[in-house]
Amino acid sequence: MPLGEQISGAIRAAILDKRLAPGSRLPSWQDLATQLGVSRGTVKGAYERLADEALVVSAGAAGTRVSATPPRRAKASTVISEQPYSGLLPAFYSTPLPFQMGVPAQDAFPAKIWARHRTRAVRADAMASVGQIDPRGHPELRTQIASYLAIARGLQCDPDQVILTAGYRNGLAMVIRALALGGSKVWIEEPGYPFTKKGLELDGMELIPVPVDGEGIDVERGIRACKDAPLVVVTPGQQAPTGAAMSPSRRAALLGWAARSGAWIIEDDYLSELQLSGRAMPALASEPGGDRVIHIGSFGKTMSPALGLGFVIAPLELVGRLWEVATYLQPAPNTTTQLALAGFIADGHYLRHLRHMKALYSERRDALRKRLGDRITVEAMSGLAVMVKLPPTINDVALVRSVVPQGIAPMPLSIWWSDRAKMAPGLLLGVTNLRPKIVDAACATLEAAIASSN
Ligand SMILES: Cc1ncc(COP(=O)(O)O)c(C=O)c1O
Structure with a gap:
């Protein structure tokens, strides 16, 4: 088929299927010709053909647009997609509804201060040398997170143990990859966060539900159910959903079991910074024996899920492995947002x-x-x-x-x-x-x- 017809055919199909919205702007002939590696005349001819069919209108210097009322055709196929937990959650990007979980107070977001830090970060990022981006995340934010954890969560770590992610779930995926435990057994809290369970299952892990009481996960019952499980995921700060803080004796029992058996403990610290009453328990990873704990945090519930930022604190034994996963599969997200958050924390706004x-x-x-x-x-x-x-x-x-x-x-x-x-x-x-x-x-x-x- 001649090139011009190929071009007009592709655009015609996109207009009729509404992939190109009525009134949307087509690229200039020059831009499209360069992009496709054809002559300008070829693209111009294709556009003229579409204009003759009343699919596009040329507005001179203002460019060419899809006509406001292009004909519609029945779609050959539709994408059938059902959202996980369909019907239980409001539509994506809708205003949070009363009682909805996982969205911080939108009316109290420090928008002005955040915008100032973001603008500064955009400027810094645009001027930055971007020859090599550290896949673990920007050192400024990793340093701020390490200092913040030392002060607020009693967790002493080196910035080189901090690896940035797009949030808790992204951190969980990174850790599962790094541990390469696909197909093994994993203790999970019963009841426990449903997304963790589904995530582990997606990776082919076999779930061993371990009951939770007022002191957190019942370690003895876990040992009786499956002593050799190589992994456990817990929410020790505030158990999700019961709210119980894991007691000191349970913490010691869990860390003791992990030390004896060589198991890894994933600490989901999602809720711990927002303990509303009583003293916040220190991070499990900060306790003696915490070298078996992989601590995962998220800025989703403190700042906004729209930020898409969280972190993993790698125990020393796993630093290299997690660095590899970040390098080859999962580099840290968006540097500008990282720099904005680093400034926000450094200036004291985060704790405030x-x-x-x-x-x-x-x-x-x-x-x-x-x-x-x-x-x-x-x-x-x-x-x-x-x-x-x-x-x-x-x-x-x-x-x-x-x-x-x-x-x-x-x-x-x-x-x-x-x-x-x-x-x-x-x-x-x-x-x-x-x-x-x-x-x-x-x-x-x-x-x-x-x-x-x-
Ligand atoms: C216990 C717990 N962990 C993790 C998350 C999800 O964190 P993120 O959005 O950063 O993946 C949630 C969200 O509600 C949660 O309740």
Whole structure:
């Protein structure tokens, strides 16, 4: 087929299928000709053919645009894609709904200060020498994270042990790759964070659910179930979802078992910096025997999930291996954002922001608890959420599916359990975005839904 016809054919198909939106701008003939390695006349001829068919309109110096009302044709195929946990979460990029978990208070984000640090970082990044980007992340941010962890989490590490990631899940993927444990057994908390379980399963690992009580994971039961598991994933600071801090004796038992058996412990520190009441426990990785602990942190819940930044603290034995994974498979994300965050932490804004957020979330949590009163039974304070119990006849997943379209997004508790026989229906009600003026309406919607499902 002549080149001009190939070009007009590809653009025609994209317009008819709406891959090129009505009114969108086509590249200039010169740019497209250079890109495709053909003469300008060839591209010009293709555009003229499309204009004759009324698919595009030429606006002289303003370029060529897809016409506002191009004809539509039936699509030959459609991409069928269903979001994991479909119906339980609001649409991507929508404003966070009341009770939604995992999104910090949007009304309290320090946007001005952050914008200033970002602008500075864009300038620094544009002028920087980019001959070689360190796949572990920018040294300025790795240094800031190491100092912050020493002060706030009691964790002493060298900046060379800090490897930047796109958040907790990305860190988990990096660690699984580095350990090359595909197909082995792994202890997970029961109940525990569903994304961790799915992530480990995707990598072919066999899950060994180990019960959690008021002291965290029950190490003795783990040893009885599978003594030789080479890996365990825990949330020792604040167990997700029960909120329990792992007790000193359990910490010692877990670290002792790992030292004896050579197992690795992944510490998901997602919630620990936002402990709303009581003293925050130090990181498990900071304890004697912490050289078996791989500590994973995320800025998703303290700053914003949109930042896409987190970190792994590599135990000395794994520094080289994790560096290799970062180099060959998973280099650190976006340098500009890293530099902005480094400046934000260095100037003291991060700890100040955490202090404000803790006060705000405590207020929002107390207001929710007060509003729920004895109408809905509060089971526990679960990190940045309130855990409530539902009558055993209610299907919590179906309940959540029915309330998301009504504008609230609690999380069903049952999906945090592996053993269906043990799970009791309940809900996790995130408090971070529960502004005072929406609490009452959100609770009324929830109460009505519970009453009609009962
Ligand atoms: C316990 C726990 N860990 C990790 C994450 C996810 O972190 P990220 O978004 O950084 O992957 C969440 C999110 O809600 C969580 O609850």
